[in-house]
Amino acid sequence: MISLKIKKASEEDIKVVAKVYVDSWRTTYHGLVPDDYLDRLSYEEAEQRWLHFLINENEPFIYIAINNAGKIIGFASGKSINDKNFDGELYSLYLLQECRGLGVGRQLVSAIAKHFRENGIASMLVWVMEQNKTGVGFYERMGGKEYLRRKSEFGGMVVDDVAYGWKDVSVLCMEEE
Template structure:
């Protein structure tokens, strides 16, 4: 990913949230999401010298950036080191199910191995059945860990998936 990709990534991320999480998080939160604000915040994070994340994009010759994934060090102290975390993986909503997500996931796994991670964890909304099936097919397994992450004041339960590398 380059700085030139940030605007497209923001559109993909906001579109992904609005499509995948409708009915799972408050509509008012989804409707208030702003790709321009998301891009500005993303640029600010990327400009930090302490930015520990690796970002990958999937591109199409016709459509430019069509998917995005972000990984870095695990934030979970109970996951044995060395461990990484897949923070996000989004595909243009119209392209879900076309293999773009699988290609991005394969790239993430390769990058995590290059970083020296022995395992990779991720958090997914408990009620997001489609994403849970996707990660299970990619070799991730729910390990029993759960957390509540409030979204716009509403509790949203996430479950952790982990896979060895």
């Protein structure tokens, strides 16, 4: 596990969050969604999307992972939801490709879980594209239980999504080192 700083993102961080988002989509979903969809992703639109998320979602927040060089290498976001079985959603988790498999995702999920726990949200779910085997494996290793399925559409291609849930977010909270 690499040493890094996890902190709540500010509005000033959104430009870099947008870059991580687009770059991560282009590597993670290459071959899973149409190339022209990935080619059309823009940093400017992503920045607007994440600012919109922070303004319009229900109790939204973003945590960023910063490496020793001071570079944002990943982020995770969460929000409150009205679901009969879960009250929080891990809305996103994106890491730069070179930072995967190093424990960054686990630390970001822990930050989201701690935020939820501190704000009275006991359970959470996350949606992941079923064809994203790395993501599915990650959430299964984190103890997520399959909860729901849905279909999404990206660039005219329909994909299967699966939701994984945790009834108690405390199991995801890592101790500070």
